Amino acid sequence: MSSATHFAGEVLTRNVGQFLDGRELDASFDGHSNCFVETGFGKALLIDFSYDTEPLPGRYPADAGxxxxxxxxxxxxxxxxxxxxxxxxxxxxRDLPGLxxxxxxxxxxxxVPIER
Incomplete structure (x- = not known):
């Protein structure tokens, strides 16, 4: 199962309840996804991205991740x-903090774009 499917499922679950209550649906899913890329020799990469944000350097899910x-x-x-x-x-x-x-x-x- 992809992480995008899992994350979209959170919004879907909310939307089912909102639909049954006659409330407006939530269109907030931003395509958030992440995956490990096995590189060999006991190492891997992690990428985290969305529809609007390409994979960036840093840490996931926060500074200490x-x-x-x-x-x-x-x-x-x-x-x-x-x-x-x-x-x-x-x-x-079960909820996982930060995810x-x-x-x-x-x-x-x-x-940060360079100003000219």
């Missing part, structure tokens, strides 16, 4: 741990 766009052993270990986390925490609907359907800005290094 996993390195983004950096090959690391830590990302490889997180990739190995993720299936357990998904099946035992995320799929049953939400909205693209987090914390921890990311947004490039």
């Amino acid at each position: 996993l390195p983004l766009l950096e090959e690391s052993r830590l990302n490889h270990l997180a990739k190995l741990m993720f299936p357990w986390l998904y099946w035992h925490t995320m799929l049953p609907g 939400s359907s909205a693209m987090p800005r914390a921890g990311k290094q947004f490039l």
Whole structure:
């Protein structure tokens, strides 16, 4: 299952309740997704992006998180741990601090355009 499907599911779940209550639907899903990219030799990359934000360097989900766009052993270990986390925490609907359907800005290094 992709993370985009998981994150979109949060908005879908909210929308089902709002539809049944006759309230306006939530169109807030921004395409937030992330994935590990196995690079070999016990290392991996992590990318985090949305419809409007391409993968950026920094940390995920915040300043003290996993390195983004950096090959690391830590990302490889997180990739190995993720299936357990998904099946035992995320799929049953338990909240994980810092993980939400909205693209987090914390921890990311947004490039500032150079003024001329």
